[in-house]
Amino acid sequence: MPLNFGNDVDGSSRILLNEPRGSTAQVLLFGGQVISWKNERREELLFMSSKAQYLPPKIIRGGIPVCFPQFGNFGGLERHGFARNRFWALDDDPSPLPPANKQSSVDLILKSTEDDLKIWPHSFELRVRISISLGKLTVIPRVRNIDSKPFSFMFALRNYLHVSDISEVRVEGLETLDYLDNLKGKERFTEQADAITFDGEIDRVYLNTPTKIAVIDHERKRTIELRKEGMPNAVVWNPWDKKAKSIADMGDEDYMTMLCVDSGAIEPQVLLKPGEEWKGRQELSIVSSSYCSGQLDPRKPSGYPPQRPSLLYISLSLSPVFSFFVSGAMASAWIVDGPGIASKVKNASLSSALQTRDCGASIQCPNCYHRIDNTNVLVPWPGLPKGVKFEPTDADIIEFLEAKCGISGSEPHVLSEEFIRPVTEDVGINYTHPKNLPGTNKDGVSAFFVHKTVQAYGTGQRKRRKITPTCLNEEPVRWHKTGRNKHVFLNGVKRGCKKIMVLYKSARKGSKPEKSKWVLHQYHLGTEGNEIGEYVVSKVTYQKEKVKDEGESSGVRGGPGPTTPMTNTPTPPRPVDGVAGDGQAFDDDKMFDPFYEVVNHNQKLTKVHGLDSIPEAALWSKKARREEEEVGVNLSEDNLTCNESIEASSSLWENNQILPNPSLGELDGFALSDLENVDLGSPPDFLTLASQDSLMNWMGWL
Numbered sequence: 001m002p003l004n005f006g007n008d009v010d011g012s013s014r015i016l017l018n019e020p021r022g023s024t025a026q027v028l029l030f031g032g033q034v035i036s037w038k039n040e041r042r043e044e045l046l047f048m049s050s051k052a053q054y055l056p057p058k059i060i061r062g063g064i065p066v067c068f069p070q071f072g073n074f075g076g077l078e079r080h081g082f083a084r085n086r087f088w089a090l091d092d093d094p095s096p097l098p099p100a101n102k103q104s105s106v107d108l109i110l111k112s113t114e115d116d117l118k119i120w121p122h123s124f125e126l127r128v129r130i131s132i133s134l135g136k137l138t139v140i141p142r143v144r145n146i147d148s149k150p151f152s153f154m155f156a157l158r159n160y161l162h163v164s165d166i167s168e169v170r171v172e173g174l175e176t177l178d179y180l181d182n183l184k185g186k187e188r189f190t191e192q193a194d195a196i197t198f199d200g201e202i203d204r205v206y207l208n209t210p211t212k213i214a215v216i217d218h219e220r221k222r223t224i225e226l227r228k229e230g231m232p233n234a235v236v237w238n239p240w241d242k243k244a245k246s247i248a249d250m251g252d253e254d255y256m257t258m259l260c261v262d263s264g265a266i267e268p269q270v271l272l273k274p275g276e277e278w279k280g281r282q283e284l285s286i287v288s289s290s291y292c293s294g295q296l297d298p299r300k301p302s303g304y305p306p307q308r309p310s311l312l313y314i315s316l317s318l319s320p321v322f323s324f325f326v327s328g329a330m331a332s333a334w335i336v337d338g339p340g341i342a343s344k345v346k347n348a349s350l351s352s353a354l355q356t357r358d359c360g361a362s363i364q365c366p367n368c369y370h371r372i373d374n375t376n377v378l379v380p381w382p383g384l385p386k387g388v389k390f391e392p393t394d395a396d397i398i399e400f401l402e403a404k405c406g407i408s409g410s411e412p413h414v415l416s417e418e419f420i421r422p423v424t425e426d427v428g429i430n431y432t433h434p435k436n437l438p439g440t441n442k443d444g445v446s447a448f449f450v451h452k453t454v455q456a457y458g459t460g461q462r463k464r465r466k467i468t469p470t471c472l473n474e475e476p477v478r479w480h481k482t483g484r485n486k487h488v489f490l491n492g493v494k495r496g497c498k499k500i501m502v503l504y505k506s507a508r509k510g511s512k513p514e515k516s517k518w519v520l521h522q523y524h525l526g527t528e529g530n531e532i533g534e535y536v537v538s539k540v541t542y543q544k545e546k547v548k549d550e551g552e553s554s555g556v557r558g559g560p561g562p563t564t565p566m567t568n569t570p571t572p573p574r575p576v577d578g579v580a581g582d583g584q585a586f587d588d589d590k591m592f593d594p595f596y597e598v599v600n601h602n603q604k605l606t607k608v609h610g611l612d613s614i615p616e617a618a619l620w621s622k623k624a625r626r627e628e629e630e631v632g633v634n635l636s637e638d639n640l641t642c643n644e645s646i647e648a649s650s651s652l653w654e655n656n657q658i659l660p661n662p663s664l665g666e667l668d669g670f671a672l673s674d675l676e677n678v679d680l681g682s683p684p685d686f687l688t689l690a691s692q693d694s695l696m697n698w699m700g701w702l
């Protein structure tokens with residue numbers, strides 16, 4: 001297939017790369033420069049100056065300029081060398097690389113010209129291969145010495161990353177490293193910060209950097225991971241306000257939405273003998289909103305600050321999507337002898353001594369760098385801390401589903417992969433008594449399952465929710481949908497829905513259905529009536545008795561906030577989940593207010609995520625209210641619930657030759673009382689406590 005070309009206003013060509021899921025890149029022959037990289041949602045990931053000029057031989061400020069044969073003013077040539085303002089050519093012979101797939105990849109070459117040789121007297125061939133795949137942009141640079149003498153050069157890929165707000169960004173992977181500070185005459189310093197954050201001009205060349213660096217954009221809930229080979233340096237540059245004003249092709253406020261994190265071979269330079277070729281590689285990839293800092297680099301020093309007091313937020317993600325809230329003495333035994341997380345430890349090719357110290361099962365807070373100490377764990381493998389409960393928010397679950405269904409293009413969060421267990425059996429979650437589901441318990445801890453949509457709904461129009469007894473003396477039970485479906489918003493956009501169901505049983509012949517304490521929240525992608533995606537997540541919870549556990553309560557309600565500030569980490573944590581928590585947290589009057597859930601939902605969004613300005617969310621609330629007011633409660637969704645209850649109940653009780661009392665009052669009561677089970681939203685960004693038993697149970701099943 002031929003390459004795709006687009007024409008610029010100046011008549012020069014830009015090469016368009018695309019991949020099947022819709023992500024794209026644009027490359028100019030001028031400078032061999034990537035000037036755009038968009039994900040499958042058409043979001044631009046690279047920064048381009050608002051005053052960028054496409055007027056060769058002027059440089060283009062943005063995208064990924066190639067710096068060669070010099071970086072910055074580290075030599076006597078023009079800043080960043082001349083490769084970025086030369087016209088490159090298509091490379092028909094990228095050998096020894098195999099020919100490129102022209103839809104998603106392009107090979108370019110720059111050869112020294114007579115004029116170049118006057119500036120830099122070394123004959124070279126500089127090649128780059130630029131390719132895209134889902135969520136990834138790869139650049140493979142090569143320099144070949146076609147001269148008769150050796151030469152040394154510098155090389156860098158200047159990655160102008162587009163960020164939401166520079167002051168909300170952090171870079172991880174460069175901590176403790178030495179750097180040359182361009183703002184201080186290239187003096188050498190050692191990085192003291194745990195992660196690099198930005199509040200002023202920065203221009204540093206980091207030395208001996210690891211192969212992976214993460215640029216975490218909290219506000220956008222996105223992490224760009226930079227992986228590189230053959231380029232030991234990383235440059236971090238942001239001109240900040242004053243310098244930005246002095247740069248002609250940069251808007252005064254552009255510095256706020258850009259950050260350069262470059263791959264480079266600058267210090268030391270690369271020495272090439274005649275005929276030799278140097279090759280580097282850089283991958284920029286979008287990592288899901290959550291990113292585990294422990295995964296960054298094996299060389300990352302462990303043993304961060306000493307243990308803090310016993311109450312901590314432990315966040316496994318750099319954006320506070322999934323968090324652990326842990327109480328109790330850390331050192332006192334948290335062992336999970338199950339094949340889940342622990343199996344990774346067992347499989348590790350490390351000595352057992354090392355395994356009990358740190359082989360991925362230890363947990364480190366990216367905010368405060370507290371690391372849970374595993375060293376005193378004797379038998380048999382470290383797992384999760386005692387009292388840790390996995391409790392993702394509704395949005396987290398929808399994000400997980402999007403990843404699972406291949407919609408977001410990112411990988412599911414590592415924790416969701418661990419804790420939201422796939423069910424592959426034909427018999428779906430809905431057809432098995434929750435007490436018989438693996439990992440469920442009656443301690444208020446939710447169990448999470450991901451399964452095919454067909455396993456959730458069965459076939460046909462009517463949702464199949466009847467559970468067949470497994471033995472003779474088991475009562476027939478059935479899930480009843482209750483309350484209204486709840487939309488789940490991601491970044492202010494409706495992306496998913498949550499159905500809430502309660503398990504009912506028949507206590508005796510002629511009686512009305514008896515509500516059990518089992519609650520099922522079922523999440524799907526899309527909107528009500530327009531469900532999409534292959535998978536559904538089911539959260540099964542046994543509503544706990546109103547027993548106040550002092551330890552837990554004090555841990556959840558009275559504890560200090562996060563040890564380091566994160567923009568949308570809630571403080572203090574919301575006390576309970578509507579289902580899993582204790583019922584005392586509910587205001588009964590509000591629970592009977594059919595609008596309460598909607599209103600409260602938005603309050604929650606406002607409070608936690610600062611989305612009060614989102615018109616769609618607000619509209620939704622108003623619209624829901626209006627509809628309620630117009631049609632009245634009998635025609636509202638709750639009434640549909642009643643109808644469904646009649647239908648479901650009648651078939652449920654068929655076998656016992658009984659009928660529920662169909663009087664409206666009773667049915668109203670039936671439906672409305674179910675609102676007790678309506679989740680007001682999972683606690684947004686933190687987890688509460690659970691017993692170790694439940695975890696043991698859980699892990700035992702895995």
Ligand SMILES: O=P(O)(O)OC[C@H]1O[C@H](O)[C@H](O)[C@@H](O)[C@@H]1O
Nearest residue numbers: 059072073079080182203237247
């Ligand atoms: O304006 P440019 O030539 O693209 O350079 C932008 C910046 O790049 C480097 O980091 C240099 O150390 C800076 O001094 C320079 O301002």
